[in-house]
Amino acid sequence: MTCAGRYQAGRFTARNAHNRNTRASETFILQSPKCPVSCQQLREHPPHANLPRVKLAVHILLLASALVLPPQLRAAPFDHSHTNFSQVLSRIVKDDLVDYSTLKTDQISLERYLDQLAQVPEPVFTKFSEKQKIAFLINLYNASTLQLIVRHYPIKSTKEIGSWLTGPFDQKTVRFMGRSLSLGDIEHHVLRRNHDEPRFHFAIVSAAIGFPPLRHEAYQDAKLDEQMDDQIRRFLRQPSKNRIDLSGRMLHLSRIFKWYEKDLNRKAGSLTQFVVNYLDTDIAETIRGSRFEITYTDFDWLLNDSASTAALKR
Numbered sequence: 001m002t003c004a005g006r007y008q009a010g011r012f013t014a015r016n017a018h019n020r021n022t023r024a025s026e027t028f029i030l031q032s033p034k035c036p037v038s039c040q041q042l043r044e045h046p047p048h049a050n051l052p053r054v055k056l057a058v059h060i061l062l063l064a065s066a067l068v069l070p071p072q073l074r075a076a077p078f079d080h081s082h083t084n085f086s087q088v089l090s091r092i093v094k095d096d097l098v099d100y101s102t103l104k105t106d107q108i109s110l111e112r113y114l115d116q117l118a119q120v121p122e123p124v125f126t127k128f129s130e131k132q133k134i135a136f137l138i139n140l141y142n143a144s145t146l147q148l149i150v151r152h153y154p155i156k157s158t159k160e161i162g163s164w165l166t167g168p169f170d171q172k173t174v175r176f177m178g179r180s181l182s183l184g185d186i187e188h189h190v191l192r193r194n195h196d197e198p199r200f201h202f203a204i205v206s207a208a209i210g211f212p213p214l215r216h217e218a219y220q221d222a223k224l225d226e227q228m229d230d231q232i233r234r235f236l237r238q239p240s241k242n243r244i245d246l247s248g249r250m251l252h253l254s255r256i257f258k259w260y261e262k263d264l265n266r267k268a269g270s271l272t273q274f275v276v277n278y279l280d281t282d283i284a285e286t287i288r289g290s291r292f293e294i295t296y297t298d299f300d301w302l303l304n305d306s307a308s309t310a311a312l313k314r
Contacts, residue, residue, distance in 0.1 A: 078120060080132050082139050082218035084113040088146075089216050096213030097306035104150045114143055118175035125177055131221035134195055138219045141186050141204045144174045148183070149207050149303070156308070157301050158207050169206065198263035198274075199228040201256060202235055209300040210241065210254065232278045241297055244283065249292045251275065255299045 088109050092099045103110065117140050128136065148168060152161050161168035169184040176186065183206070191200055205214040212235040219227055235254070236242045243252040253275065257264065261271050268274035272292060276284040302308065 080221050082220060085139050085143055085218040089218060093214050093216040094306050097304050098214060099306045100149055100153045101307050103146060104153050107150060110143060110146060114147060122177040129221060131224045134197055134200060135219040135221045135224050137186060137191050138200055138203045141183060144183060145207050148173055155303060157303050159301060198260060198267050199232060201260045202232045203228055207304055209302045209304050236278055246286055249290055251292050251294045252297050253294060255296045258296050
């Protein structure tokens, strides 16, 4: 499914992709009052004469200050446990839904976590391991989605944010390595383009009932495989989104499988094979030994809000 086609379904249109690597540059012009030093003095003692010595002195001072700074004032390594985000999620995720009302009244912890992610510079991020990068980006996407929702809450669907041309996932609200990106940029131009890991499609949650549920914990590199596999299994067990009819030899799957069929096929060989990898052994063997037809269930764009009576019934 094309990006434009997906947004027509209600989620994302990739626009202005050429701006994703653009960095702002500014030129500052400093003006000072008339200098009291005479031209003769400048000729005899040009200001740049001692520049190498000044640079050396500055470097020495910086090095010395780094060595004598107490540990609490030195730059701390990035916390790959994402504890701050886990604390936010454990407070607002209830029965696979999100308590946006509570988050709306207290956004400080979420904002601080996003500030922490935004402060990671590109040279540091590029040194992360593959799993550290994927966990970081999934958490960045999910935290930024929560922030987007609470800025517009109360709403019934993400479709109420933005316009037909610039939908909710086209908004340049995500801060990443000194750039302002959209949620769509993170998904399609960072995660999909740079990381051959289709399981992340079931880990990022775009705030609709139709998507897999948001976990009550942040993703961590140390248990990323376990978390993503569990996320897919949980999703397949939700009958309103995925059902298996053994007698009729039918797989009724979420449209997420259709949207990302190419990614899933590349990893597993076929969509059916990808699915059976996450089913109970007896069911998986039955499907492998027969020919099953795939159909796709209706996608529910209702906000995954715990305050919604309609959402609670799902």
